[in-house]
Amino acid sequence: KNEVEQSPQNLTAQEGEFITINCSYSVGISALHWLQQHPGGGIVSLFMLSSGKKKHGRLIATINIQEKHSSLHITASHPRDSAVYICAVPRSGGGADGLTFGKGTHLIIQP
Amino acid sequence: SQTIHQWPATLVQPVGSPLSLECTVEGTSNPNLYWYRQAAGRGLQLLFYSVGIGQISSEVPQNLSASRPQDRQFILSSKKLLLSDSGFYLCAFHQGAGELFFGEGSRLTVL
Numbered sequence: 001k002n003e004v005e006q007s008p009q010n011l012t013a014q015e016g017e018f019i020t021i022n023c024s025y026s027v028g029i030s031a032l033h034w035l036q037q038h039p040g041g042g043i044v045s046l047f048m049l050s051s052g053k054k055k056h057g058r059l060i061a062t063i064n065i066q067e068k069h070s071s072l073h074i075t076a077s078h079p080r081d082s083a084v085y086i087c088a089v090p091r092s093g094g095g096a097d098g099l100t101f102g103k104g105t106h107l108i109i110q111p
Numbered sequence: 112s113q114t115i116h117q118w119p120a121t122l123v124q125p126v127g128s129p130l131s132l133e134c135t136v137e138g139t140s141n142p143n144l145y146w147y148r149q150a151a152g153r154g155l156q157l158l159f160y161s162v163g164i165g166q167i168s169s170e171v172p173q174n175l176s177a178s179r180p181q182d183r184q185f186i187l188s189s190k191k192l193l194l195s196d197s198g199f200y201l202c203a204f205h206q207g208a209g210e211l212f213f214g215e216g217s218r219l220t221v222l
Contacts, residue, residue: 033211041149041199043213086155088211096162098145098170099211101155 002027006087006102014110019074021105023087026068030090033099034061034072037084046072046085077109113138117202117214124221130175130189132217134202137183142204144185146177149199158200161185197221 003026013019023032034047047054047061049070054061058077063070074081087102117134124130136142146158157170159177167177174193178186185202202214 035211035213041216041218043201043216045211045213048210088155091157096143096160097168098147098157098160099155100157101147103154 001091002029002089002100004087004089004100004102006105008105009103010106010108012108012110013077015078017077017109019077019081019107019109021072021085021087021107023070023072023102024068025070025087025089025100027089027092028065028068032063032070033088034070035086035088035101037086037104039083043086074107079109079111082108113204113212115202115204115212115214117200117217119217120215121218122220124192124219126194126221127191130187130192130196130219132187132200132202132219134185134187134214135183136185136204136212139183139204141182144179145203146185146187147201147203149201151198155201159187192219192221194221 005024007022031048031050035043036046037043049061049063051065058075060073072085084104084106086104088099091097091100114137143162145160147155148158149155160168161179164179164182175189197220200217205211
């Protein structure tokens with residue numbers, strides 16, 4: 001079964017700073033997910049990627065399949081980016097048996 | 112468009128009482144459905160998954176059970192709740208390696 005390591009666990013930064021969150025996994029995958037969880041608990045999917053790089057607004061996600069590593073970047077961070085960011089990968093194979101999640105990165109952006 | 116809903120959003124239950132959380136999906140057919148739990152201060156953990164009507168796979172031994180009476184309906188139940196069942200429960204679906212959708216979440220407090 002896949003294992004996921006995410007870092008840092010906690011990150012506090014000033015508004016405008018460039019943010020990087022890292023994720024490593026142990027078994028080859030078909031796709032990796034980056035998720036955002038707000039204080040109320042709801043989770044939204046930010047990215048699903050299987051190679052290269054994706055960009056949505058100020059968020060950028062990259063993945064290196066050979067190194068089994070992915071990063072989530074936030075440019076020009078804003079207090080509304082404060083949330084928990086979670087990396088998730090298939091537990092095994094194609095992912096029909098669910099996902100394994102990192103423990104999350106609790107991000108606080110101070111004005 | 113594909114949507115997922117779960118309810119109730121919040122519930123407070125005494126130890127030993129029953130539980131029923133319901134999740135429904137719209138805009139897709141034959142989805143893979145999942146129940147995850149997030150205990151306080153911990154990451155998301157897979158509880159059950161289902162790849163079809165009546166097909167349930169359990170990942171964590173516990174006093175919870177799941178059922179899938181219809182293609183787009185997934186129910187999480189317990190006959191007698193324990194204190195350790197407290198947490199945030201999320202229903203989710205994705206098809207193969209496709210985009211991931213989460214329900215709004217159900218916050219359970221067992222007293």
